[in-house]
Amino acid sequence: MLQITDLPEEILVIxxxxxxxxxxxxxxxxxxxxxxxxxxxxxxxxxxxxxxLVATVNTLKLGLFKSIANHLLELNMRGVSDLTRAKILPVFxxxxxxxxxxxxxxxxxxxxxxxxxxxxxxxxxVTVNFVFGQTAAVLLxxxxxxxxxxxxxxxxxxHLVGSxxxxxxxxxxxxxxxxxxxxTLKFSAxxxxxxxxxxxxxxxxxxxxxxxxxxxxxxxxxxxxxxxxHLSKFPVISTLNLENYDYFIIHTSHGHAVSVYxxxxxxxxxxEHFDIDSEQLLGSSNxxxxxxxxxxxxxxxxxxxxxxxxxxxxxxPYFCFIYxxxxxxxxxxxxxxxxxxxxxxxxxxxxxxxxxxxxGAKRRKTAMPSLVLDYDNVLKDKLDAQxxxxxxxxxxxxxxxxxxxxxxxxxxxxxLAGRNVNYHLDFFNTLFNCCHNLTTLSVECPVISSxxxxxxxxxxxxxxxxxxxxxxxxxxPDFKIVFENLSQCKTLESIYLVDxxxxxxxxxxxxxxxxKGCSNLCSVFIEAPFAETAQTQQLQWFNKAxxxxxxxxxxxxxxxxxxxxxxxKYDYDPYIDVFQLHPIxxx
Numbered sequence: 186m187l188q189i190t191d192l193p194e195e196i197l198v199i200x201x202x203x204x205x206x207x208x209x210x211x212x213x214x215x216x217x218x219x220x221x222x223x224x225x226x227x228x229x230x231x232x233x234x235x236x237x238l239v240a241t242v243n244t245l246k247l248g249l250f251k252s253i254a255n256h257l258l259e260l261n262m263r264g265v266s267d268l269t270r271a272k273i274l275p276v277f278x279x280x281x282x283x284x285x286x287x288x289x290x291x292x293x294x295x296x297x298x299x300x301x302x303x304x305x306x307x308x309x310x311v312t313v314n315f316v317f318g319q320t321a322a323v324l325l326x327x328x329x330x331x332x333x334x335x336x337x338x339x340x341x342x343x344h345l346v347g348s349x350x351x352x353x354x355x356x357x358x359x360x361x362x363x364x365x366x367x368x369t370l371k372f373s374a375x376x377x378x379x380x381x382x383x384x385x386x387x388x389x390x391x392x393x394x395x396x397x398x399x400x401x402x403x404x405x406x407x408x409x410x411x412x413x414x415h416l417s418k419f420p421v422i423s424t425l426n427l428e429n430y431d432y433f434i435i436h437t438s439h440g441h442a443v444s445v446y447x448x449x450x451x452x453x454x455x456x457e458h459f460d461i462d463s464e465q466l467l468g469s470s471n472x473x474x475x476x477x478x479x480x481x482x483x484x485x486x487x488x489x490x491x492x493x494x495x496x497x498x499x500x501x502p503y504f505c506f507i508y509x510x511x512x513x514x515x516x517x518x519x520x521x522x523x524x525x526x527x528x529x530x531x532x533x534x535x536x537x538x539x540x541x542x543x544x545g546a547k548r549r550k551t552a553m554p555s556l557v558l559d560y561d562n563v564l565k566d567k568l569d570a571q572x573x574x575x576x577x578x579x580x581x582x583x584x585x586x587x588x589x590x591x592x593x594x595x596x597x598x599x600x601l602a603g604r605n606v607n608y609h610l611d612f613f614n615t616l617f618n619c620c621h622n623l624t625t626l627s628v629e630c631p632v633i634s635s636x637x638x639x640x641x642x643x644x645x646x647x648x649x650x651x652x653x654x655x656x657x658x659x660x661x662p663d664f665k666i667v668f669e670n671l672s673q674c675k676t677l678e679s680i681y682l683v684d685x686x687x688x689x690x691x692x693x694x695x696x697x698x699x700x701k702g703c704s705n706l707c708s709v710f711i712e713a714p715f716a717e718t719a720q721t722q723q724l725q726w727f728n729k730a731x732x733x734x735x736x737x738x739x740x741x742x743x744x745x746x747x748x749x750x751x752x753x754k755y756d757y758d759p760y761i762d763v764f765q766l767h768p769i770x771x772x
Contacts, residue, residue: 190216190218190219194222197222198222198228201222201223201228201229202228202229205233205237206232206233206234206237206239206244206249207237207238207239209223209229209249210239210247210249213248213249213252214248220248220252223249223252223253224252224253226256227256228253229249229253229257230253230256230257230258230259231257231258231259231260231261232250232253232257232259232260232261233261234260234261234262234265235261235262235263235264235265235287235759236263236264236679236707236708236740236759236760237678237707237738238705238707238738239738240264240265240266240707240738240740241265241267241737241738242265242267242268242269242272242273243267243737245272245273245276251279254276254279254280255279255280255281255282256282257280257282257283258282258283258284258285259283259284259285259286260280260283260285260286260287261285261287262286262287262288262291263287263288263289263290263291263312263759264289264290264291264740264758264759264760265291265738266291266292266740267737268288268291268292268293269292269293270293270297270300273293273301274300274301274304277301277304277305278304278305280305280307281305281307282307283305283307283308284307284308284309284310285308285309285310285311286301286305286308286310286311286312287311287312287344288301288311288312288313288314289312289313289314289344289346289373290314290346290755290758290759291314293313293314294313294314294316294317294318294319295313295314295315295316295317295333295336296317296318298311298313298336299332299333299336302336302339306339308339308340309339309340309341309342310340310341310342310343311340311342311343311344312343312344312345312346312371313344313345313346314345314346314347314376315345315346315347315348315351315352315358316347316376317329330360330361333361334360334361334362334363334364335364337361337362337364337365338364338365338366340365340367341366341367341368341369342367342368342369342370343362343365343367343369343370343371344369344370344371344372344373344771345358345371345372345373346373346375346376347372347373347374347375347376348374348375348376348377349374349404351376352372352374352402352421353372353374353402353404353419353420353421353422354419354420355420355421356420356421356424358372358421359393359394359395359421359424362395363393363395365395365396365397366395366396367395367396367397367398368397368398368399369397369398369399369400369401370395370397370399370400370401371400371401371402371403371771372401372402372403372421373403373405373757373771374402374403374404374405375403375405375406375755375756375757375758376754376755376756377754377755377756394424394425397482398481398482398485398486399479399480399481399482399486400430400479400480400481401477401478401479401480401771401772402476402477402478402480403475403476403477403478403769403770403771404472404475404476404477404478404769405475405476405756405757405767405769405770405771406475406756406757407475407756407757407761407766407767408756410438410473410474411473411474412471412472412473413471413472413473413476414471414472415471415472416434416466416472416478425480427480429482429483429484430480430481430482430483431448431450431451431480431481431483431486431488432447432448432478432479432480432481433445433446433447433448433451433455433463433478433479434446434447434466434472434476434477434478434479435476435477435500435503435769436472436473436474436475436476436477436769437474437475437503437767437768437769438473438474438475439474441505441507441524441573443461443503443504443768444464445461445463445464446463446464446465446466447463447464447466450488451463454493454496454497458497458519459504461504474767474769475767475768475769476769477500477503477769477772479500499772500772501519501521502521502522502768502770502772503768503769504520504522504768505520505522505523505524505573505768506520506522506523506524507524507525508523508524508525508560508563509525510525510526510527510528511528513562514563515562515563515564515565515566516563516564516566516567516570518566521569521570521571522571522572522573522598522765522768523560523563523564523570523571523572523573524573524575525560525563525572525573525574525575526574526575526576526577527556527558527574527576527584529556529576529578529580555582555583555584555585555609556580556582556583556584556585557585557586557587558574558584558585558586558590559587559590559592560572560590560592561590561591561592563592564591564592564595565591565592567592567595568595569595569597569622570592570595570596570597570598571596571597571598571599571765572596572598572599572600573599573600573602573765574599574600574601574602575602575603576601576602576603576604576606577603577604578604579604579605579606580603580605580606580607582607583607583608583609583610583612584606584607584608584609584612585608585609585611585612585615586609586612586615586616586619587615588615588618588619590619593616593619593620594619594620594621594622595622596620596622596623597622597623597624597625598623598624598625598626598765599616599620599623599625599626599627600626600627600628600764600765601626601627601628601629601630602627602628602629603629603630606630608630608638608641613638613641613642613645613646614645614648616645617645617646617647617648617649617652618648620649620651621650621651622651623649623651623652624651624652624653624654625652625653625654625655625763625764625765626642626646626652626654626655626656627655627656627657627681627764627765627766628642628656628657628658629658630657630658630659637659637660637661637662638657638659639657639659639662639667639682640662640663640666640667640670642655642657643657643666643667643670643671644670646670646671646674646677647670647673647674649674649676650676651676652674652676652677653676653677653678653679653705654677654678654679654681654763654764655671655674655677655679655680655681656680656681656682656683656761656764657681657682657683658683658685659682659683659684659685660684660685660686661684661686661691662682662684663692663694664682664691664692664693664694664711664713665692665694665695667682667694668694668695668696668698668699669698669699671699671702671703672698672699672701672702672703673702674702674703675702675703675704675705676705677703677705677706678705678706678707678708679706679707679708679709679710679760679761679763680699680706680708680709680710681709681710681711681761681764682709682710682711682712682713683711683712683713684711684712684713684714686713686714690714690715690716690719691713691714691715691719692719693715693719693720693722693723693726694723695726695730696709696723696726696727696730697726697729697730697733699730700727700730700731700733700734700736700739701730701734706736706739707738707739707740707760708739708740708741708742708760709727709739709740709741709742710742710743710744710758710760710761711723711742711743711744712744713743713744713745714745715743715745716745717745720743720745723743724741724743727739727741727743728741740760742758742760757770
């Protein structure tokens with residue numbers, strides 16, 4: 186019988202390049218044949234350690250990593266929580282050909298990048314946190330500035346992740362990039378302001394615009410809607426002479442409410458591809474929500490068909506198809522993501538406001554007729570679908586699913602949100618049993634009259650064989666019950682739980698079963714009104730379980746919500762990117 190080792194080498198290489206690094210490590214340890222294959226020059230040139238089972242500095246000690254170090258070209262360490270300069274520098278000395286490095290959302294800062302570059306000078310493309318120290322305020326002297334200018338002059342592409350204050354409300358960043366000659370420059374303003382503020386010791390300062398072909402800026406806050414001033418109010422932008430550039434701005438406060446400002450060059454593009462009439466940016470135009478700004482140097486960019494084809498692929502995820510219930514249209518091929526507001530008959534709407542609902546009221550029993558979610562027609566031409574549903578009204582009837590709907594097996598992503606939604610008793614059982622390809626589920630159920638559905642979802646999800654990412658926003662979930670239930674779901678990779686309770690502290694729970702049972706788990710995010718001592722204890726329990734079961738790669742972030750001291754460090758985090766809370770993200 187033919188074995189995999191009998192396949193031609195070129196076929197094996199194709200298979201190898203489809204596997205993640207964790208699978209490759211297992212393959213490497215299987216037999217000498219695979220070890221020799223994987224160690225060949227050029228077979229593995231990329232290593233992704235971000236948000237997976239190898240998201241730990243210990244990966245650098247593995248036999249596979251050591252065998253490919255000399256010919257590795259790209260290394261993604263984004264979000265790896267246990268990186269330190271002392272642990273990684275000896276490894277980087279062996280990465281002789283490394284070109285691309287991402288160490289953003291880690292404990293490493295610009296000074297660490299300088300140390301890395303000193304032993305790995307082949308780097309040309311870097312992504313790093315724009316942070317210069319661990320204290321709240323950092324004062325830099327001119328000597329340090331000159332060293333950093335020299336560092337950035339070696340790179341062709343730079344992506345800086347930092348705060349709005351450091352990246353855009355200060356021109357300091359352009360001082361560091363004075364000697365840089367860049368193809369692409371990107372800023373992601375996602376860090377909470379005032380965690381790290383950098384100032385320069387005053388001396389004769391002349392601000393100059395660094396050389397670049399393309400400049401992209403992303404302003405992201407996935408926890409609150411923020412209003413920004415006009416573009417020219419940002420000191421960094423005011424330094425540019427925008428008349429020399431072509432650009433557009435995409436901003437949104439909600440996933441389906443997208444606005445575009447653009448120069449004349451892009452107006453036809455947005456109309457043809459997304460049916461959007463872009464506006465001219467006026468001096469009085471404020472930016473609201475999440476923002477993506479794309480700028481191109483007019484003199485160095487060729488705006489041909491290839492340029493616009495690549496641009497379309499790049500920004501396509503920002504736009505959804507808005508489906509209206511009274512329409513018979515099917516989703517156009519160019520959209521992957523569908524947004525809908527289920528049409529609710531008047532007799533199914535609860536006209537009482539949430540102010541008239543008592544907290545002690547019992548949940549209304551589900552009764553027929555129910556509101557059936559049927560999207561067979563709009564999705565009939567899709568093989569894979571991402572669906573976001575928002576219930577705008579409070580319902581007096583149950584929302585249900587029919588097992589014979591053809592669209593359910595097509596769903597890979599589903600988001601459910603609404604002020605007061607009553608799901609049928611069998612809703613989530615049907616969902617997880619019929620959605621065979623569903624990998625991501627986000628449910629926001631802030632029901633005033635009950636505890637919501639967190640416990641129901643955590644029980645029903647055990648039937649799924651595909652779910653990887655689960656987010657539930659609820660009121661007063663029992664974390665002990667939720668952890669125990671979710672521990673039975675072997676496919677889970679990321680969990681994001683939010684308790685909206687405001688009248689008391691949440692109770693903590695031992696997560697040992699969760700860490701032990703979920704063999705693929707990579708991240709746990711929890712937002713809840715914990716007391717500070719309880720929050721500390723909860724984190725200690727997670728760390729103990731991670732140590733016990735040797736899972737240092739599991740990222741655990743707990744936010745007490747009411748405590749400024751214990752706030753999340755980032756308003757956008759790559760670990761929650763998969764839930765698509767907003768379409769704007771770094772691309």
